[in-house]
Amino acid sequence: MKAKETIARIESIIYTGFEWICRVILVFITLLIAVQVFLRAAFQYSIPWSEEVSLMGFIYITFFSMAIAVRHDQHLRVELFVSKFPRAGKKAIDLIDNIVMLAISIMMFYTGIKLVQYGMSSIMPSTRWPTAVIYLPTPICGIMASVQQLLRIVGLSESEASKNFIGEVEVKWPPCRSAHSSFSVRLCCLSSCGFRFAIR
Secondary structure, X not given: OHHHHHHHHHHHXXXXXXXXXXXXXXXXXXXXXXXXXXXXXHHOOOOOOHHHXXXXXXXXXXXXXXXXXXXXXXXXXXXXXXHHOOHHHHHHHHHHHXXXXXXXXXXXXXXXXXXXXXXXXOEOOOOOOEOXXXXXXXXXXXXXXXXXXXXXXOOOOOOHHHHHHHOOOOOOXXXXXOOOOOHHHHHHHHOOOOOOOOOO
16 A cells, blocks of 8 residues: 555656646747747747747647546546446456557557657757657657556556546546646647547
């Protein structure tokens, strides 16, 4: 039990940090785009690197929010059929779901590393940064999701959404309106990055 609580605290610290990163990036790109529009309209001047940096910001927010949504188990899931299963069947389906998600996350991490290596050989035209900067969130998201799924499989981590699916606890829906939902999960809901969808 102590190990589970320690892991939960570490998870909370790490994912809270990523939520704040998403907040800062969102504020930054909002201000950057606003300044860009103002300068273009008022002075017929454009910041050369604004589009590239804004694009990178959106990419980072998308992938980091995706990883945070994995932690809260808030990605797309249709329960019309499996909700009729007995509790043991739901646990088995939940385990298979976690194993499949782990495989996808490992693939994302591996592919992301390859993309970062590939991107080191080219640079972006405006910022002159390596293209690898764009691909960097992919392996980060992959390793975060992989660790989360592995902890869930061995029973050291769990989500309220998963408990609700199995029938152990009732969770308010939609998740982006519940009090316990994080900023990035709500952001993920609004941006269609993924949210839990249950058909009752």
